[in-house]
Amino acid sequence: MIEPVIESVRSLVTAAIDAIEASQSPLLVGHVNPDVDAVGSMQALARAGPGGRAAAVLPTTELNPKVRFLLELAGGVRLADAERIAAGDLVVVLDTAGVNRVGIEGGWEAVAGRTIVNIDHHVTNTGFGHINWVDSGAGSTSELVDRLIRTAGWVLDRPAASLLYAGMYADTAAFSLPGAGAESFETAARLIRSGADPALIGQRLLRSHRAEDFNLLRAVYRNTRLTEDGLIAYCVLSHEEIAAAGCSPADIDDQVSVPRSLSGIRMAVLFSEAEPGVVRINLRGEGGTSVLGLAEHFGGGGHPYSAGVRIRGPLDEVVRRVMARARGYLAAS
Ligand SMILES: [Mn+2]
Incomplete structure (x- = not known):
């Protein structure tokens, strides 16, 4: 066949x-x-x-x-x-x-x-x-x-x-x-x-980080948090923090690899404010966890272990909504 x-x-x-x-x-x-x-x-x-x-x-x-x-x-x-x-x-x-x-x-x-x-x-x-x-x-x-x-x-x-x-x-x-x-x-x-x-x-x-890229990474490390159960590592970057590093939203590419590098997680999430009121979300799945369904729920797409979406709304509100959904999604999967 x-x-x-x-x-x-x-x-x-x-x-x-x-x-x-x-x-x-x-x-x-x-x-x-x-x-x-x-x-x-x-x-x-x-x-x-x-x-x-x-x-x-x-x-x-x-x-x-x-x-x-x-x-x-x-x-x-x-x-x-x-x-x-x-x-x-x-x-x-x-x-x-x-x-x-x-x-x-x-x-x-x-x-x-x-x-x-x-x-x-x-x-x-x-x-x-x-x-x-x-x-x-x-x-x-x-x-x-x-x-x-x-x-x-x-x-x-x-x-x-x-x-x-x-x-x-x-x-x-x-x-x-x-x-x-x-x-x-x-x-x-x-x-x-x-x-x-x-x-x-x-x-x-x-191995070609400019000082600005390095500053941005510093902010990513500083802002990375784990959920209480240790299953989701996430990082939130505001528009001001990206600018303070000397970067622009176009410099966000694979910084989600920082939260993703934590042991024992099933999901890594990077929230970055592409422009005030528009939040870009990079999702990565580890240990066989697909993140595609979560991205699709919010209108995004990608691959099973690497997906993304943009959502309109204030940064803190978007983080709350997506994290609530992410916890439920993991509990159900
Ligand atoms: Mn590709």
């Missing part, structure tokens, strides 16, 4: 390749607040895609420094200007679970009428494309793009290999999450043989 599944995945990959090869002007789009996986997979595909015709669309908003580093790494990748965006005859949406998350100015409405190829690994992906290659078993979208490039026989150069390695590395928390299997390491090894530079990626993703 395995064969038909493999066949259908194979035909999805082939359909995606055919669509990209047939396009005169493919646009590559990621999600809002793009992370390393989104930008890494977009930039790698822009480099490797046929005829150098693909152009990546990046949000006009401030980019996280880790993400900006990927743009340096990508070198001469073409970014889509307004003219190219208007001319795009195919839109490849990468690492994006739903239309409300599409990272282009004007959002989904800006691209909805065009042919859409949806390549993603979020289990909550809504299948909004004409071609939907969604593999929730993959640790990252970068792995899927690696497979796309290899299957198509396109040229994966050294920067593209590094970009895909970075996406894999970031989305799997350095190959340390459930699901990091032999295949992930084989893909990483192949990317390194193609020229990916693990030391550079590690240095830029792990």
Whole structure:
């Protein structure tokens, strides 16, 4: 019974390749607040895609420094200007679970009428494309793009290999999450043989804190609390605290790994005030606890062990509501 599944995945990959090869002007789009996986997979595909015709669309908003580093790494990748965006005859949406998350100015409405190829690994992906290659078993979208490039026989150069390695590395928390299997390491090894530079990626993703990033981490450690039962570690960062560290909300990426590092917890939560009155919530599950249902309850999404949501409301009220729900959710699961 395995064969038909493999066949259908194979035909999805082939359909995606055919669509990209047939396009005169493919646009590559990621999600809002793009992370390393989104930008890494977009930039790698822009480099490797046929005829150098693909152009990546990046949000006009401030980019996280880790993400900006990927743009340096990508070198001469073409970014889509307004003219190219208007001319795009195919839109490849990468690492994006739903239309409300599409990272282009004007959002989904800006691209909805065009042919859409949806390549993603979020289990909550809504299948909004004409071609939907969604593999929730993959640790990252970068792995899927690696497979796309290899299957198509396109040229994966050294920067593209590094970009895909970075996406894999970031989305799997350095190959340390459930699901990091032999295949992930084989893909990483192949990317390194193609020229990916693990030391550079590690240095830029792990060992490049500015003083401001360090101040922000200090605040995360200081504000991290445990619930009485020790099962939930959570941290609350107000807009003022983020600013006092010298940072902006765009600098919040994986700081939830601080509460997550506590022994014995089943859930880690980082509340950060993205703007006054809007709270961003990063959720992580440990010891087999899925946090996806909790995120979905509030209108968010993601993966079983890594999910997120934004909620409007005063920070303290949002914290109270979400923590009450989180306790009940754990008690019931
Ligand atoms: Mn991803």
